[in-house]
Amino acid sequence: MKMNKPKMASEKGVPSTSKVQILLAQLEKMTGDSMVRDPETSRQITSKLLHLIQTQEKTGKEVMSKGTSGMEVILSSLESTRDAQTILNILCILSELLTLGKGRRVGVFVSKGGTGVLLRILISTSKEFHPSEELMLQLHSLLAKVGPKDRKLGVKARLSGALNITINLIKKNLQNVKLLLPCLQVLRVYSSNMVNAISLGKSGAIEIMFKILAPYSKKNTSLLKVAVDALAALLKSKTNARRAVEARCVSTLLTLYMDWHRNDTWHRHTAIRKGLLGCLRNITNTKLGRKSFTEADGMRILYNSSSECLTVRTLDPLVNTSSLIMRKCFPKNRLPLPTIKSAFHYQLDHALASGPVAQLYSQPPGVDDVVDDSDDNEDTEADTENDTENEEDEKDCRSLNDDIEKDINKLHPQKSPTRPFEELRVYERFFVELSEDFQDYTFDCSTTSSSSLARTPRTVLVPTAQALSTNDVTTQTSSVLCPPPKDPHYSTPAPLPPPALQLDTLRFSKERNKREEVAQDLSHALECVALKSEDSLNMDKQKGSPISTQKVAHSPLLLEGIAIRCLAGGGGGSDCGSEGAEDEGAVLEVPDTAQLLPLHDLDLYVDMVKGTHSVPQYTEVAYPDYFGHVAPTFREPLLERLYGVQRSKIFQDIERLIHPNDILDKIVYDLDIASCPVIESDGESLKFNSQFESGNLRKAIQIRKYEYDLVLNSDINSNHHHQWFYFEVSGMRVGATYRFNIINCEKSNSQFNYGMQVLMYSVQEAISGRPRWVRTGADICYYKNHFARSSIATGGQKGKSYYTMTFSSSFSHKDDVCYFAYHYPYTYSSLKMHLSKLEAMRTPEIYMRQDVLCETLGGNSCPLLTITAMPESNSNDHVCQFRNRPLIFLSARVHPGETNASWVMKGTLEFLMSASPLAASLREAYIFKIVPMLNPDGVVNGNHRCSLSGEDLNRQWQNPNAELHPTIYHTKSLLQYLAHTQRAPLVFCDYHGHSRKKNVFMYGCSLKETIWQSSISAASSELHEDLGYRALPKILSQIAPAFSMASCSFVVERSKESTARVVVWREIGVQRSYTMESTVCGCDQGKYKGYQIGTRELEEMGAQFCVALLRLKRMTGLHNHQHLLDLESDLIGTQPKVVSCPTTYVMDEDEPSFLEAVDYSAESNDEDGEADNEAGAGSREIPETPDLRPERPSDPESGHGAWKCGPVASQ
């Protein structure tokens, strides 16, 4: 006897306590032998003990209290006795004990091996001829109670043979509700193990469950609830699901569901209804199940029942699960396209065309690349238990770790020159400032105007932006660097667009028949623009508002056939003019935005467009680019997502199937057919257009009166990369709410789910003095749809779907022309215009030079800027200081869809050219080399990601091809030249946009941080690495409100080894080599928290970047190097903390594994954690060690799975 027990008892001083202790002591005293020999005594003791526990609550506490061995004594007695009555007594004692205590007691029981003891007794008892029913009942009750707490119960039960005992007991006792209930509870526990589920399925468990559940009856509902849950667990196994389908269980389940739906009028049994849906949901994870569900009219049944449930909020779980099943079973549709290859093809030279483009276009004609051969809800792995729906996300999770570069050799910077300097010498001419002696200059500070007089043409050759855009630039530069301009062999599947204004003219003459309307008709006003003569320009000078000065827009029509896209009328040439001029006041008056947009000039813009070469040979100009964009003064908060938005959108989609007759299916715009746009203005449909620079819309289909499906074009010479969009609509009705669905999105999630809105530009607003893009759109959400994605476009994976981005919008002006865009457009022509205007702003103190770096495949020039301060004088010292300024190398817009990068670049350029003292200091501190648009062709042609070579240019830096990737090849050469001449830049930064994260942040390169992250056990302590790479982002986080240090990462990923950032770091040896990512959405920290980002914030970011460089200069300018390191360390703080931050861990530059919990309110309020089971325990069978699976990361706050791994997101 242990001494501590009586002692404890005396401490408590309660008589009854000692009684229990005495009994327990007596029990403990009975060794295994005596238990068997003296059943009578053991019976008596256990009976007394049971009585005590049943009558005095304190007793239980005593037995279970910490530090006592009560449970051990009871369990060891249970193990050793052979007496049925003693066993029963002890089981009852346990039952009493484990009922209380909130699971801690069960935990103790399990930890002491209690479940194993119960299973052993179950086995031995069942071997008796007539096992006691009461004993079986107690055993199962206890197992049901403790089972969920014992993760290994399933395995233990299978190995011990207990599964069959329970299932046989159930078979024999279908009418015995009292015994049946605990048995079913235990079965439910067993079935959560996949191997068990299959084994039980073979033993007929599914058929038995149906015997219990059908036909419909309201008797014994608690029993039914357990049975239906057990069934659902069994059906998670695809083998079982198929077994059930073959037994025609799907229609039985649907019938049962409808019986409950009709009879459960007071919604008291939603748990059973939900359980039945759970069964259907699991069955429909198989192809056979989906087929059976559809054949049994499941879509209609669930649609109708859900519609009836919509009004009762408490029935949401039913609606949500129904919606989940319907989406899964929705027949996969074909994307309404002849091919997923881009509508426009740019013929590369034969020699260049090997590679992805050749593959794309070498498919034999007639091969359908839109869907796979047998893509009807294909189960790709029909015989495995993999849950195909989640594989993408799971794969992402798994590969998270694989992408970190672990090869130390690859991580070490390799500055070894790979090219002979002779080859690079030609680039000297882009660095004339480095050898400039300024002896021909006069440095007369009193000269304030006419900067051009201050320098000789030889030294500071500043070609105008116009020159950039014309062919003589080509000849000027290509003689040195570029291959002669090739015959581009433009080829478009569709013939050239009709003369731009035909339709408009048509519309115009129609309008003329209704003269009374014409007066107020904007279209009319617009037409007249064309005709307004120069003389009348200065006639009206109204004053008042900030944009008071009105300016009559020149018609672009006057300019050599380039047409501005005109609303409804537009008018072709002179005849339009004579018509319009009759109408007084019908003059297009556009706000003179010169005060607000100093870099904008309407005429100059049109000039620039004329020199821009697009593959489709666009002849139209979009109004927003023509008028310009003045950032609104109001803030635009992130859109709050309303409850049930996604669900209602999905129901509308399902209705297409349920009520096919309501669907118009009318093609209103189609680039793939010759006569695009295809509709006549019948007033019943919107008119779409995107045939202008950066436009991207391939097809528009009117689905319902106010609903359109939109299909985006692939990047040219590619068959995917759809995300960027920019298109025009007109012919809208005021007051109507239109729904737009972009149906071929590819990314599995989008910031459109987190508060981002689309951008809209109204021409009516613009001419009323508000030329601006505004965030707009309601009911925005982004979800997986029912359009099948061909394995050709998914890298071989079958059974994938596209995603829908849906938004609703209404229009406030009649006869408006509106534009929608993914983000604030910024065209190549805009860049050229801005550069031209910036150049004009140059003061004598500024040294600015524009060179043409090279010509693109599409025949557009790639500008290279040099900006610094003129030397104070041409004295030796000053010139020397001038030449020795450190270089800063910036680039942007390698990805055309990332227009935000251009706005940030605009901010940088404007700051650099500004008169502020900071800017002056900055110019005196550095020489800036800037390639503001690395991918002009992509921008011009409305691509999202690629250049005309069909490739992502930011994956070509390791080995760029001079012909295929000229801008990358020559930019890299510039850097190589600098490295060779020991002038490698202090900072290199490539501006990008980020579609899945908020804020602005940077990626850099750190050997140490990569090694820390990669968990390779290299002696990282031996590595010496200057922490300087952290300084610039740290400064930015202090001064730029949109910038977030927490989102920065300095890990080198394998998938990024050919990006600018990594190559410039490793090959050029630039320690501060960065990608700067700006959100397309908004901020969740800092001053702009809760707001969507606008051009003002983006431009500010670009300016703050400059300010940060100035601070960096102050730090790096310090002579004492150690002091500098201290300073930087102070600034940087403790790095291990930052390093361990999960956000430093980035998978894909543009699509990192962003663990933002999705607020898919439609699915997320499944309260019982089934979502977890789906993704984690999944329907995957892992024999024997099902409990050793790593736990899925989950969001502790919401209780839902982290987005990336959760099943809800991929639905």
Ligand SMILES: [Zn+2]
């Ligand atoms: Zn990018």
